[in-house]
Structures are given as C-alpha cells and as structure tokens.
Amino acid sequence: MSETDPTQIKGFNRARERAARALLEDYVEMISDLAAEFGEARITEIAARLGVAHPTATKAVSRLKREGLAVSRPYRGVFLTEAGEALAESVRARHRTVVALLLAIGVPEEVAELDAEGIEHHVSRRTLEAFEAYLARSERGEKG
Amino acid sequence: MSETDPTQIKGFNRARERAARALLEDYVEMISDLAAEFGEARITEIAARLGVAHPTATKAVSRLKREGLAVSRPYRGVFLTEAGEALAESVRARHRTVVALLLAIGVPEEVAELDAEGIEHHVSRRTLEAFEAYLARSERGEKG
DNA sequence: CCAAATTTGTAGCCGAGGCTACATTTCGCA
DNA sequence: TGCGAAATGTAGCCTCGGCTACAAATTTGG
Numbered sequence: 001m002s003e004t005d006p007t008q009i010k011g012f013n014r015a016r017e018r019a020a021r022a023l024l025e026d027y028v029e030m031i032s033d034l035a036a037e038f039g040e041a042r043i044t045e046i047a048a049r050l051g052v053a054h055p056t057a058t059k060a061v062s063r064l065k066r067e068g069l070a071v072s073r074p075y076r077g078v079f080l081t082e083a084g085e086a087l088a089e090s091v092r093a094r095h096r097t098v099v100a101l102l103l104a105i106g107v108p109e110e111v112a113e114l115d116a117e118g119i120e121h122h123v124s125r126r127t128l129e130a131f132e133a134y135l136a137r138s139e140r141g142e143k144g
Numbered sequence: 145m146s147e148t149d150p151t152q153i154k155g156f157n158r159a160r161e162r163a164a165r166a167l168l169e170d171y172v173e174m175i176s177d178l179a180a181e182f183g184e185a186r187i188t189e190i191a192a193r194l195g196v197a198h199p200t201a202t203k204a205v206s207r208l209k210r211e212g213l214a215v216s217r218p219y220r221g222v223f224l225t226e227a228g229e230a231l232a233e234s235v236r237a238r239h240r241t242v243v244a245l246l247l248a249i250g251v252p253e254e255v256a257e258l259d260a261e262g263i264e265h266h267v268s269r270r271t272l273e274a275f276e277a278y279l280a281r282s283e284r285g286e287k288g
Numbered sequence: 289c290c291a292a293a294t295t296t297g298t299a300g301c302c303g304a305g306g307c308t309a310c311a312t313t314t315c316g317c318a
Numbered sequence: 319t320g321c322g323a324a325a326t327g328t329a330g331c332c333t334c335g336g337c338t339a340c341a342a343a344t345t346t347g348g
Contacts, residue, residue: 016336018262019163020304044325056306058327063304075313075326105245107274116264118162127259131253160306189296201334202297207334219296219343229339 022121025091026050027060028069031078031087094128095120101131104138131134165183166265169235170194171204172213175222176232238272239264245275248282 034041047057069084178185213228
C-alpha cells in the first residue's frame, strides 16, 4: 500500500468542511432573505423555512455568531454582520449563476432549482468563472 | 406553522441523507477501484486513499455491510455485493459525465476533476440526462 | 518457527446537526 | 392589566463521521 498516489487522496476533511460551510451558507442566505422580507429573521421562521426544529436553528445561529457572521440578543431577531451579508450576497449570486448554467445546458427548470441547491456549494471560484464566461458567450448568440 | 405537521417534509434529513449517501458512494467507488487494481480492497488501503484513519474506514464499511453493499470477514478484504458493484458503476459513469460536462463548458481540467467530486453527488437523474444530451449535441458539432 | 512489523479490530472521545421535552420570556388581546 | 398563546432558550439524547490509543490477529523474514 503506502505509495498512495497523492493525486488520489481525497482529503475527506475537505468534505466535512464543505458540508459545514454549506449549512452555514444556507442559514446565512435564509436570514438575509428574511431580513429583506420582514426586517428581521426570527428563529422560528428560520427553522420553519429550513424545515428543522427550532433548537436546531438555534444551534446553527450560535455557530454563525461564533463565526462572526451574525448577531442576536435573547428573545430577539437574528441579524447578519457585514461579513454575513457579504457571504449571503455571494451565495445568492453563485446560486443564480448555477441555475442559469443548468438552464442553458437544458436542465428542466424545476430540476435546475432543486439540484442547484446541492451543487452550488461545490462550485469553486474558477468553475464559477467558467460558468459565467459560458453564459456570456451564450448570450452573445454563440449557441444556447 | 410550528406544530408538528406529519405531511410536511420531516426536516433537513434530505441534506443529511444526501451527505451520507455521498460518503457511501465514495467508499463504494474506492472499493471497486481497489478490487479492480488488487483483486481485493483492504481496510488500510481504503483508509489511506480516502485520507482517513483506518477506524473511520472500518466504520464506513460496517455501514456498507449494513446496507447490503459490501461483505467482509475479520482480518480479510472487503468485497462489494452485486448491488454495491452496480452502485459503483453508476457512480463512476456519473462522475465521467460530470467531468466531461465541466470540460465542455470550459472549466480547467484540474478544477473540473476536483469540483466534480463534490458536484456529482447532487446531480439528479434528470440533470444527468440533460448533461448527456448536451454532450451528445456538442459532439455532433453543434458548438460547445 | 518464532519474533517483529503490519494490519485490523475495538473502545471511547469529540463536535456537528438532528430531535423531543420542558422552562422561560414576550406578545396579543379580552 | 393580566393571562394564555406563541416564541425562544435550555437540557439531554441520538447518529454519524472524524480521531487516538490500545489490543489482537496476521504476515513477513531472519
């Protein structure tokens, strides 16, 4: 054994980190959406929209606070920090790009939205750039 | 909306199931690769290639056995069942398609391989079909 | 053929992300 | 104004996927 082609090592820590980050991203995006809609994000509403029990949302928000992405006071709404808002916006932008790419490829609309939710968290900066470039080319009429 | 509504999607289990399935898929694929290469897959080798400690691989293999995807005897190699082999092959095929799609879009090769590993687990059947159709069109020269 | 090295198994810990049950605070309204 | 309903917090439990440490089995080679 032991030679273990360095190229083949998958580094599962990356998988876990990704999963954790994906969760944070989903919460941040949801909080941002709720802030836009209601002026603040309540734990109960966050939990309801993400389909989890409220203590689960509470724990996640604790993590967001620990990471400096959100702030909140007991029995009050949750608010994003500047870092949180920035993350939310980049997540939203990436989501739009991924959906647009899938649609351009020919993925049915309903499916595109659903799959994008899972896919977007694994799209690296460079891949995102490639997506954007492709979409720009498509829009210039070089095929669709 | 805070009451326990049984008809409502019971939680974020979808995300967890996805993550769990992604892990199983990675292990199954790796075991299949090792079987092809060495005739059998040893725990130590599986762990090394996936970049985890061996007890982690042992636990994962236990899960595979529980799910009927693999069999093994103490201090011996791990082997896939028919179901496991079938899963491995479909995973491999999907991986190839995702990488091909990314390359066709213009994603750099190194990035395509890396991102595909994360993306592939979130590509649904219908999206995969769309990818294949797109690739078929590209190959027929309709511009890509 | 036996001892050392390697491989595998097992025990037990951790944190994440779920859950339920119950306590507490805030809010709405009669 | 006060009380009940709704929202939030807290405690405690589960599984999963990591880990380390140590025990047991197997393989290797002198």
